[in-house]
Amino acid sequence: MIPDVASVLRWRALFRAGLRLSGLVAGAVGLAFLTAWAIEGVNDRDFFSLYWYRWHAAAVASCGLWCAVGLVLAGPVTRFLLPLHRPAWPPRCPACRHELVSLREARCPECGIELPGAFVSWSEPRERAGRGAA
């Protein structure tokens, strides 16, 4: 089953928003750890004792990394994980491999299986569908 472009774009927007939100939350958690580290480190005058504060440092680093991924790389990560299906032209019937050109209905003319509706627009030759110039 090939998802149509609209639903892929909808899922992408949802996933990207969730990733950005998680980045914001991770940034806040990382900032809280950094604040706790700073308060304790300044009071005890051992701020740079990285062995003592290793868990704080690990939390700050991992939350900061997640914050960067969520806020900066949300778009590329989403595009990588949820790619748009761009079929080669002409598309072929998934069942019999018949070349599907200029379909009038979402059904293979050779073997008769029902196809997703997107095949009708994909089967248009590129010049007619206006995709040749791009």
Ligand SMILES: [Zn+2]
């Ligand atoms: Zn077929």
